[in-house]
Amino acid sequence: MFKESIFQSTKTKLVWSYLPMPVFSKNGALDGEFIKSGTNTCKIKKYILIQNILGCYTKKGTIKWINYENSLIEVVRDKMLGDGISLTKGETLILYGETEIWFNYMKRWCIQQGFSNTYKILEKIGKGNQAEVYSCRYQLGDEKFAVKQYSKHKLTNRLDKIALLKEISILRQVQHENVVHLYEVFENEDTIYVVMELLEGGDLYDYLKQPNSFLSEKQLASFIYRLFKAILSFHKFGIMHRDLKPKNIILRKQSLSQFCVADFGLADYFNKDGKYLFQRCGTPGFVAPEILRDEFYDFKVDVFSVGVIMYIIICGEEPFAGDYNETITKNYQGQVDVSKLKVSEQGLLFLKSLFEVKELRPTVKEAMNHQWFKQEKIVTEKYRIRIKEPQIKQAQLFLPSTRETLASSHSQFLKPMRTASSTRNSNYRLSPIGSQKPNKTPNPSPSLKRKSLK
Numbered sequence: 001m002f003k004e005s006i007f008q009s010t011k012t013k014l015v016w017s018y019l020p021m022p023v024f025s026k027n028g029a030l031d032g033e034f035i036k037s038g039t040n041t042c043k044i045k046k047y048i049l050i051q052n053i054l055g056c057y058t059k060k061g062t063i064k065w066i067n068y069e070n071s072l073i074e075v076v077r078d079k080m081l082g083d084g085i086s087l088t089k090g091e092t093l094i095l096y097g098e099t100e101i102w103f104n105y106m107k108r109w110c111i112q113q114g115f116s117n118t119y120k121i122l123e124k125i126g127k128g129n130q131a132e133v134y135s136c137r138y139q140l141g142d143e144k145f146a147v148k149q150y151s152k153h154k155l156t157n158r159l160d161k162i163a164l165l166k167e168i169s170i171l172r173q174v175q176h177e178n179v180v181h182l183y184e185v186f187e188n189e190d191t192i193y194v195v196m197e198l199l200e201g202g203d204l205y206d207y208l209k210q211p212n213s214f215l216s217e218k219q220l221a222s223f224i225y226r227l228f229k230a231i232l233s234f235h236k237f238g239i240m241h242r243d244l245k246p247k248n249i250i251l252r253k254q255s256l257s258q259f260c261v262a263d264f265g266l267a268d269y270f271n272k273d274g275k276y277l278f279q280r281c282g283t284p285g286f287v288a289p290e291i292l293r294d295e296f297y298d299f300k301v302d303v304f305s306v307g308v309i310m311y312i313i314i315c316g317e318e319p320f321a322g323d324y325n326e327t328i329t330k331n332y333q334g335q336v337d338v339s340k341l342k343v344s345e346q347g348l349l350f351l352k353s354l355f356e357v358k359e360l361r362p363t364v365k366e367a368m369n370h371q372w373f374k375q376e377k378i379v380t381e382k383y384r385i386r387i388k389e390p391q392i393k394q395a396q397l398f399l400p401s402t403r404e405t406l407a408s409s410h411s412q413f414l415k416p417m418r419t420a421s422s423t424r425n426s427n428y429r430l431s432p433i434g435s436q437k438p439n440k441t442p443n444p445s446p447s448l449k450r451k452s453l454k
Contacts, residue, residue: 005187006152006161007070007111013090014071016056016064023050030105034095035081042081047095049102051173052109054087066093069169073110075103107184109172115186115193119147130154130164135198145183146199150192162277163265168194170264176233178226180250180262199260201251208246208313215256215313217343221376223256224310225368230261231306232364235299242266244305245286246312270298284327285320289334290358300361307336307354314341314351346372 030049035042048055052069071089078084084096085103087110095102112118119136122144126133131150137143155161171182186193207213215223227249234241241248243266252258266281274296282291286308288301311319320330336355338348350372353362362370 004152004189005072005111006155006192007165007185007187008072008089012070014066014068014087014093016066018062018064021050021053021055021063021065023053026050030102032097032102034097035084037078037081037084037094037096042096049105054106068093068106069109069172070165071110073103073107073112075099108182110185112184112186113188115147115188115191118186119145119193119195121147130160136195144198146196148194148196150194152190152192159277164192166277167264167267170234170237170239170267170269171196173237174234174239174264176230178230178260179233180260197252197260199250199252199262201253201255201258203247203251204249204256204259204309205246207251207254207256208316213256217347218376218378219256220310220313220343221347221373221378223259223313224306225373225378227259227261227306227309228364228368231302232368234267235302235364238270239264239267240270240299241302241305242268242291243282243286244302244309245283246309247283249309284324285318285331287331288358289332292328292332295358297358300358300363303354303361303364303367306367307351310351310354311336311338311341314343344372344375346370346375 026048028050031047033044033046035044046057048057048063052067053065054068055063055065058064068087068089071087074086074088076084076086076094078096081096083099084094085099085106087093087095087106118139120139122135122137124132124134125146131148134147134149136145136147150164155164168182168185171180175181180199181197183195183197185195201207231241231244241261241264243263244261248261248263250260250262252260266278268276268278280291280294282288282301282305286305288297288304290297291301308319311317318327319336320327322330334355334357338351338355341348341351343351350367350370353360353370354367355361
């Protein structure tokens with residue numbers, strides 16, 4: 001391991017825990033026997049692998065486990081024991097056996113070296129303040145990917161480092177057909193490479209500008225239902241996106257049936273104390289009013305944003321349109337008139353519910369059970385989902401020690417992500433807004449602006 005890795009510190013080690021494993025489900029788990037190489041002995045033990053948790057069965061039948069996330073992973077070879085998987089995080093653990101399937105599973109959660117040995121850069125497709133985006137392919141294959149390339153010398157701000165680590169951690173957990181896929185992460189002395197799915201169909205905003213993008217109400221209902229299913233896939237892990245908008249819904253091809261929720265740069269884990277790395281964040285015109293008002297908020301902020309997206313699809317206009325100050329003021333007040341929209345009565349009732357105050361606004365599961373989806377035959381009574389909100393297991397959250405210290409000292413450190421020239425293309429970690437309702441909208445602090453990566 002090189003001298004300075006942003007993924008590891010002297011405090012992070014592979015330490016076995018005998019507490020219950022912090023996992024939601026054992027679905028998709030791998031199990032197998034491996035030879036664990038010790039100082040003087042080699043023992044065959046049975047292991048289980050569930051996402052970022054590696055468990056080992058003890059003689060008593062219980063399971064001890066480690067969180068191997070952000071370990072340096074390598075394939076090693078021993079003359080007697082054959083191929084093995086080496087995990088290094090403070091200490092090194094080597095397991096010998098049938099490694100290929102396990103390595104391909106674990107690399108998503110780990111850090112590798114040797115990016116240029118695995119991938120070939122093709123062309124530059126985007127640039128941000130901290131990273132550049134390239135298309136790439138395997139050195140020995142034709143499949144294309146996108147890679148975000150971060151220069152470590154630009155990650156000088158501690159909060160920026162933590163935000164990047166959190167985004168990577170979140171993307172590792174979420175695996176759904178309508179969420180952008182993260183494949184693996186590489187790091188060397190100077191650079192971090194985040195290899196992701198290459199999406200070439202443009203975003204929802206560009207799609208809706210096309211003259212042939214008209215949707216029937218049934219097609220609209222189908223899209224909104226699938227969008228909610230994608231959101232539910234990360235809500236169940238306790239993750240709020242907080243920046244859902246047409247620009248962050250990307251198409252694999254130029255077809256609305258193949259969309260992905262992307263850009264988890266402002267996402268965070270729900271916290272019962274209501275404190276986050278970035279407290280007030282999102283895009284003006286799409287963010288839930290309770291975020292602007294400095295009120296306690298939860299997963300329902302994403303439901304409100306879906307309402308804005310649905311409104312735009314129906315009428316082609318933003319509900320809080322205006323210059324930046326006007327948008328902030330309207331968004332702060334949160335009043336949306338849907339009565340004149342050309343959609344069925346059930347559709348209007350559904351959309352109106354998404355704009356309700358947070359106490360009356362439905363959760364994602366409640367929204368998915370609305371009569372509108374049954375009317376449009378998206379779901380039937382037989383297959384309507386059960387309303388049972390997921391229990392959030394805080395034990396899986398990464399960087400637990402930073403949450404309290406950063407939330408208390410930086411709750412007002414809110415960083416705009418783009419210039420304020422256009423609210424449609426703005427992506428702000430919003431500047432502070434006073435506790436009183438504004439007579440006029442406060443301006444964002446220019447010193448806090450930086451461009452977002454696309």
